[in-house]
Amino acid sequence: MRKYLVNSTYCIYLLDIGEFYSNEAIFTIKEVAEEIGHERGIELTVPLTQTKKTSLQIKSHLLSNTDILLLQTAKAMDFILVTDDQKIIIEANRNGVHALDTPHFIHRLLVENKWAEERAFNALNKLRSLYNRGYIIDKVIKDITNWR
Amino acid sequence: MSESIVVNITLSKEAVTYLDNEAKKTYLSRATVAKQLLLQHIDELKVINARRLGYSIRKISEMYGIDYAKIIGILHTTQVDAGDKEADAYVEGTMKKLSEKG
Numbered sequence: 678m679r680k681y682l683v684n685s686t687y688c689i690y691l692l693d694i695g696e697f698y699s700n701e702a703i704f705t706i707k708e709v710a711e712e713i714g715h716e717r718g719i720e721l722t723v724p725l726t727q728t729k730k731t732s733l734q735i736k737s738h739l740l741s742n743t744d745i746l747l748l749q750t751a752k753a754m755d756f757i758l759v760t761d762d763q764k765i766i767i768e769a770n771r772n773g774v775h776a777l778d779t780p781h782f783i784h785r786l787l788v789e790n791k792w793a794e795e796r797a798f799n800a801l802n803k804l805r806s807l808y809n810r811g812y813i814i815d816k817v818i819k820d821i822t823n824w825r
Numbered sequence: 826m827s828e829s830i831v832v833n834i835t836l837s838k839e840a841v842t843y844l845d846n847e848a849k850k851t852y853l854s855r856a857t858v859a860k861q862l863l864l865q866h867i868d869e870l871k872v873i874n875a876r877r878l879g880y881s882i883r884k885i886s887e888m889y890g891i892d893y894a895k896i897i898g899i900l901h902t903t904q905v906d907a908g909d910k911e912a913d914a915y916v917e918g919t920m921k922k923l924s925e926k927g
Contacts (some may be wrong), residue, residue: 679923686882689894712883715830742881757919761897761914762858764881770915775923778916809900810907 678702679789680752684760687779688713694803699723703759706750708743719743729753735768746755748774760808765783780804787821797821872899877908 681703686805688709691697704726711720731753737745744765751758757775759782760766769776777785783800786792792800798818805814834842841855848858875885882900885901886893900906 680884685893686897712893716892722896736879739879739884740876740881741887744883757923762882763906763909764876764879764884766912766915767879770911775919776916777919781916784920788924805881807897809897809904810909810913811904813913814909824829 678755678788680704680753681777681782682706682726682747682756682758683723684747684758684762684765685712685716686761687759687782688723688795689716690761690779690802690804690807691810693807694800696796696800698786699724704756705768706743706746708746712743726750726754726756733768735771735772739764740768744768748772751775762775767824778813781810784817784821784824788824794821794825803806804820831857868895869903872896873903875899877888 679702683703683705683710687704688697692713699722703722703723705721705723706728708728710721710723710725713719718785722805727750729750731749732746733745733752735745735748740748747758747760748765750756751774752768752772757777758765758769759777759779761778766776766778780801781790783797787794787797798821801814801818805811808814844858844862845854846853848855852860853861868889871889872885872891875888881886882893883895884890885896
């Protein structure tokens with residue numbers, strides 16, 4: 678089973694639109710869970726995975742320790758990193774870590790039969806009013822429409 | 826604790842009218858509304874500049890003491906991340922690889 682490692686952006690976006698979702702294949706790390714607890718005052722229900730250290734070729738001054746831990750853990754455990762922070766995605770690209778943003782991950786949830794199409798469209802439409810790149814929402818909605 | 830310094834500024838009548846209307850709606854003083862707007866704009870400029878330099882959201886939060894979720898809000902209102910072709914292409918590539926694997 679394919680496994681995912683989610684960053685705080687995924688958690689905050691889905692909490693804010695009232696569509697938070699996790700399952701047995703979705704993990705995060707303690708540092709992210711603590712951050713969400715601090716930001717939103719809730720205990721995150723996502724299973725935690727141990728962080729792993731591995732070598733990365735990164736511009737470390739641009740990232741925080743938690744960002745680096747997410748990248749290292751995703752690489753070491755062969756998880757797909759789910760983040761909307763493009764600066765992390767760029768470093769994922771340079772280090773062979775697979776990465777998705779939240780709208781594309783919603784598309785994956787649909788493909789993997791975890792979400793119904795109606796839920797995916799509703800979530801994407803709600804996310805539009807919060808998301809950091811509006812055109813990605815339109816793109817994913819178009820992709821889903823073409824995919825079905 | 827950081828030191829606070831009084832700043833006197835001159836604004837146009839239109840700007841003051843806007844502040845007064847906002848102050849009335851929020852039951853705050855004109856000065857408080859002006860301060861909030863100025864600080865919000867300063868945060869936005871810090872985030873925009875740091876993003877353009879390549880800093881991650883969490884790193885910006887650590888550098889400037891701005892809440893992570895507030896930065897996400899600023900990224901939405903400013904859309905400063907739009908058009909980052911490398912990141913967008915990489916996500917598309919990941920989607921394609923996952924589709925091929927089934």
